[in-house]
Amino acid sequence: MSDTAVIHEQAAVPQPAQHGRPGGMLRHTSIITGTVAGLVLAVITYAIGSHYFVPWGEQNADFSQVGLDALVAATYVAWVIGFMAGIGAFAGPIRWALGHDLTHADAEYMAGRGQGKWRYWKYTTDHKVVGFQYLIMAMVLLGLGGFLAMLIRTELGVTWAEVFDPNFYNSLIGTHGIVMVIAMIIVVAGPLGNFIVPIMIGARDMAFPRLNALSFWLLFAAVPPLVSNLLLGGMRDGWTVYQPLGNQAPVGMIGYQVCIIVFAFSTGIASVNLITTIVTMRARGMTWNRVPIFTFGILGSSIMGLVWFPMFQYSQILALSDKVIASSFYIPQMGGSVWLYENLFWLLGHPEVYVIVIPATAALLELMTVFLRKPLFSYKIAVAGIAGVVGISSVVWVHHMYMTGWAPAAGYPFMLSTELISIPFGFLVLVMLGTIWRGRVWTRLPMMCVYAVIWCKIIGGITGVYLSDVPVDQYMHGSMFVVAHFHFMLMGAGLFAAMGAIAYWFPKMTGRILNERIGSIGFWTAFFGFQLTFGSMFIAGLQGMPRRVLQFDNAFNISNWASTIGAYIIGIGMLVFLYAVIHSWRNGQPSGSNPWGSKSLEWQTETPVPLENFPVLPVVTSDPYDYGVPDPYDEIERELTDEGADSTVGAR
Numbered sequence: 001m002s003d004t005a006v007i008h009e010q011a012a013v014p015q016p017a018q019h020g021r022p023g024g025m026l027r028h029t030s031i032i033t034g035t036v037a038g039l040v041l042a043v044i045t046y047a048i049g050s051h052y053f054v055p056w057g058e059q060n061a062d063f064s065q066v067g068l069d070a071l072v073a074a075t076y077v078a079w080v081i082g083f084m085a086g087i088g089a090f091a092g093p094i095r096w097a098l099g100h101d102l103t104h105a106d107a108e109y110m111a112g113r114g115q116g117k118w119r120y121w122k123y124t125t126d127h128k129v130v131g132f133q134y135l136i137m138a139m140v141l142l143g144l145g146g147f148l149a150m151l152i153r154t155e156l157g158v159t160w161a162e163v164f165d166p167n168f169y170n171s172l173i174g175t176h177g178i179v180m181v182i183a184m185i186i187v188v189a190g191p192l193g194n195f196i197v198p199i200m201i202g203a204r205d206m207a208f209p210r211l212n213a214l215s216f217w218l219l220f221a222a223v224p225p226l227v228s229n230l231l232l233g234g235m236r237d238g239w240t241v242y243q244p245l246g247n248q249a250p251v252g253m254i255g256y257q258v259c260i261i262v263f264a265f266s267t268g269i270a271s272v273n274l275i276t277t278i279v280t281m282r283a284r285g286m287t288w289n290r291v292p293i294f295t296f297g298i299l300g301s302s303i304m305g306l307v308w309f310p311m312f313q314y315s316q317i318l319a320l321s322d323k324v325i326a327s328s329f330y331i332p333q334m335g336g337s338v339w340l341y342e343n344l345f346w347l348l349g350h351p352e353v354y355v356i357v358i359p360a361t362a363a364l365l366e367l368m369t370v371f372l373r374k375p376l377f378s379y380k381i382a383v384a385g386i387a388g389v390v391g392i393s394s395v396v397w398v399h400h401m402y403m404t405g406w407a408p409a410a411g412y413p414f415m416l417s418t419e420l421i422s423i424p425f426g427f428l429v430l431v432m433l434g435t436i437w438r439g440r441v442w443t444r445l446p447m448m449c450v451y452a453v454i455w456c457k458i459i460g461g462i463t464g465v466y467l468s469d470v471p472v473d474q475y476m477h478g479s480m481f482v483v484a485h486f487h488f489m490l491m492g493a494g495l496f497a498a499m500g501a502i503a504y505w506f507p508k509m510t511g512r513i514l515n516e517r518i519g520s521i522g523f524w525t526a527f528f529g530f531q532l533t534f535g536s537m538f539i540a541g542l543q544g545m546p547r548r549v550l551q552f553d554n555a556f557n558i559s560n561w562a563s564t565i566g567a568y569i570i571g572i573g574m575l576v577f578l579y580a581v582i583h584s585w586r587n588g589q590p591s592g593s594n595p596w597g598s599k600s601l602e603w604q605t606e607t608p609v610p611l612e613n614f615p616v617l618p619v620v621t622s623d624p625y626d627y628g629v630p631d632p633y634d635e636i637e638r639e640l641t642d643e644g645a646d647s648t649v650g651a652r
Contacts, residue, residue, distance in 0.1 A: 026110055029088030031121045031220075037086025038079045038221070045078035046071065070324040072232070072251045076225045076258040083221045088123040092210050111209070113611055123217060125209035128609055131195025131509070133216050134186055135502075137223075139578065141183035142495075144227070146571055148176035153533075155550065157564035159557055166550050171234025171252070173548055178226065178239045178256065181352065182263060184490050185305075186219070187498045188359045193274055193298045196505055199602040199609060200292050202283025202618045207276040211269050218266035226259035228252070238548055240349070243330035243341040247322050257320045264313030271306035274298055283601065285620035292600050292624045293382050297362020300386045304355050304393060308348040315344035339406050346397035354393045356490055358386055360497030361428050361457075364450050367504040368435050370598045371442040371450075375625040377434025381427050388424025396421055399468050403477045411470045418468035422461055429457055445519050449500025452527050456492025460485055463538070480559075481541025484534040492530060499523055499577060506581075507595050511607045512588030518580035526573025532566030600624040 049071040084090065092110075095101055102110065111126040112119030119129055120136075152172050155163045164172065198206055206212045229235050233250020246253055278299050282291065318329040319341065328334030330341045365382055369375060376382055398407070398414035432454055441447060463485040466472045476482060499519075506514040540559035545552055552560065594603040601624070605614055 025091050026088050026106075026123070029086065029091070029123060030118070031087065034083045034085075034087030034217075038081075038083030041082030041085075042075050042079040046075045049074050069251055069254060072254045073258065073320060073324045076255060079224065080218075080221045080258070080262055084217060087217050089214055089217060091123075107209075108611070111205075111611060123213050125205075125213050126611060127194050127198050127206045127209065127212055128509075130212050130216050131191045131193075134190030134194055135509075137216070137219065138183055138187040138190060138498075139581075141179055141223070142187065142574070143578075145176055145180035145183055146574060148172050148179065149567060150571055152176060153564040153567040156552075156560050159552060159554055159560070162550065164550075167236055168230075168234060169550050170236040170238070170548070171230055174235040174238050174241065174256070175226070175230060176239075178259075180491075181239065182219075182223075184356045184494045185267070185352070187494065188356075188363055188501055189270075189274075189298060189301050190216075191509075192294075192363065192501055192505060193270075193302075193359065195509055196602050197274065197295055197298050198277060198281070199605060199613050200295055200600055201278060201281060201286060202601050202614065202620065203277060203281040204612045204614065204617070206273050207281055208273045211273050215266045215270035215273065218262055218269070222259045222262035222266065225255035225262075227255075229255035240345060241319070243319055243322070243338055244332070244336075246319055247330065254320065254323065257316045257323075260316040261313055261320070264309045264316075267305045267309045271302040271309075274302040275306065278302075283618045283620050289379075290620055290623055292366060293376065293379065293386075294359070294362045294366040296383055296386050297359040297365075300362075300390045301355050301359045304351050304358075304390055307394070308351045308355075311344050312348035312352075315341055318344075339404075342401055342404065342406065343397070346400045349400065350397045351393040353489055354389050356494045357457075358389060360453070360494045360501070361432075362386065363501035363504075364446075364453055364497050365428070365432065365435070366600070367446045367500065368432065368439075368450055369625045369627070370504075370596045371444060371447045372435060372439030373442070373627050374435065374439050375623070375627065377431045377437070379623075379625070382431045385424045385427030385431065388427065389421060392417065392421040392424065396468075399473065402470055402473045415468055415470050419465055422465055425457075425461060429454065429461070444503075445514070445516055445523060446500040446504040448520065448523060449496050449503070452496045452523075453493050453500070456488050456496065456530075460488035460492060464489065476541065478546055479541040480537045480545045480547050483547050484537035484541060487530075487534045487537075492534075496523070496527065496530075499526075502581070504596070505602075506584065507591030508602055508607060508609070510585050510588070511591055512584050513591045513595060515580045515584045515588060518583065519577055522573050522575070522577030522580055524573070525576060526570050529566045529569025529571075529573055533563050533570060534566075536560070536562040536566065599627065 092102060107125070109115075110124065112122070112124045112129050115122070115124075119126070120132055124130065124133075151164070152169070155169055155172075194206070194212065198204070229252035232252035232255065234252045235241060235246075235256045236249055237245045237253075241249075241253065241256065278291075278295055318327075321327040322330055322336075328336040330336045330338055332338065362382075365376060395417040396414065398410050399418045402411055432450065436450075463481070467476055467482060467485060503514045503519060506512070536559045540556050540563070543556060543559065545556045545559070591607065593605070593607045596603070599622075601618060601620070604618070
């Protein structure tokens with residue numbers, strides 16, 4: 001164990017009496033039983049509903065489509081309920097209602113004790129297992145979203161090619177967008193927020209372990225409806241699915257709406273759990289001035305998710321209502337308002353950027369102190385930057401609607417608020433640069449990711465300031481320039497930060513060192529491809545090319561060729577990095593408990609991390625970044641000063 005000012009106190013774990021075999025029904029549930037139960041209930045619902053919903057629609061000409069939509073919606077809901085029942089999500093509540101709540105032995109079994117690798121495929125409450133589950137899900141979603149992006153760029157690689165049907169192409173764009181948004185939201189906060197944060201603050205577990213498992217498996221249940229939309233006509237209106245166009249879409253749109261509604265529940269549950277854990281379960285001595293900056297990043301992201309995700313959820317609940325029961329929330333002819341949808345959507349649609357970027361940035365700030373062997377340039381400014389982004393993010397959504405005609409008088413006030421968010425965000429970038437300044441750089445893959453993210457943030461931030469300006473947005477709105485800016489902020493800052501964070505915490509999660517050579521090859525390949533892909537999109541946007549188009553003028557050929565080549569290079573790089581993760585996971589060099597020499601709490605417990613995290617609860621007596629390593633430049637300056645003084649004396 002490395003030198004750290006951490007003292008431990010004895011804390012006995014309660015051991016209530018166990019009656020009967022631990023686990024009960026939970027022994028018979030897994031992802032297999034969940035999938036079977038979900039499919040069976042979905043089929044039964046579809047069979048019954050086809051005898052009621054569809055005939056009802058056929059008997060009422062005005063509601064012929066409504067009957068089919070209601071049938072599909074009921075089938076998707078049945079899938080979610082059946083899957084959650086089959087995975088064991090209701091076992092705990094049912095036993096509690098019957099007066100037979102889980103015993104300590106039941107809770108340990110539910111946490112995965114004695115189940116080996118099989119626990120990763122079950123409804124398991126151990127926060128470390130849930131972290132791994134989120135990691136696997138994030139990699140699957142990134143792979144799916146990346147594959148869809150390859151298809152999109154294949155279409156756009158050749159002018160007038162029309163590789164895909166226009167409707168299918170539009171569905172590819174919409175599905176790719178929402179899949180990648182979900183993937184980027186969970187890629188840092190999901191795996192690392194669950195695995196690392198409780199250990200980092202000195203807790204034995206999350207505040208609500210069962211809710212933690214529930215949040216992940218709700219996400220798992222939400223993905224199949226989203227993916228299946230491509231088989232049911234697709235979602236042809238982009239990831240924003242503006243109403244009332246979305247109401248006129250095929251039944252595949254319902255899969256998207258059900259996915260978002262369930263995903264919002266998952267996010268809300270996870271946010272409540274993380275906030276409660278951080279606020280109430282910190283180790284003794286861990287005051288708010290000693291909380292690791294990554295924990296602050298997860299806290300800020302969770303607050304934004306808890307506040308703004310319900311807006312996104314409400315927008316889709318109302319849209320689903322318009323589609324399946326012919327309500328009129330968004331239909332102007334029936335008294336509805338399209339402005340309602342746009343405002344509800346963008347109330348999350350822009351804060352969602354910072355839900356992704358804030359934990360990613362905080363993760364890099366965390367690892368920088370280790371690889372530079374110095375404290376953060378300014379811990380308080382970093383915390384203030386996170387708090388400022390969380391606060392100002394609530395008043396920036398209108399800049400997405402400059403060109404819609406909604407409330408023109410609000411344009412310039414929201415232009416100001418949007419530009420103001422660059423100040424706290426700039427705080428975070430300055431803290432990163434200040435920490436690097438005169439640091440003893442340990443050049444490893446995580447630090448390379450830091451440099452990449454700083455570059456992407458600078459490019460994304462500068463172009464974002466331009467797009468927030470009303471006159472500039474009148475020209476740039478709806479162009480490929482917006483797509484490039486969006487990807488520099490989300491993919492550039494989010495994905496590369498995730499690669500660095502995973503490389504840093506990989507030893508703690510797996511007990512092995514990530515293969516530096518293979519991982520670096522994958523990272524640099526993806527980074528080069530990223531610059532080519534979206535740098536070319538900036539050029540195409542400045543030339544006037546609109547986004548979400550199937551065919552384009554010959555003037556945009558070169559930019560699109562370059563962008564398509566870059567996209568395939570990204571794909572190669574990500575596959576190489578994935579190989580590094582899988583190979584190192586199985587055959588990597590053993591890491592020990594603290595290979596980086598970090599002073600934060602997660603590195604002070606043994607590897608693999610025991611079920612209760614710490615044998616005894618820690619007491620924190622120092623800051624997590626108090627490395628105390630002298631600045632090498634100070635020593636050089638001191639020597640030069642001494643030499644200058646000596647030469648002066650000699651001259652006299």
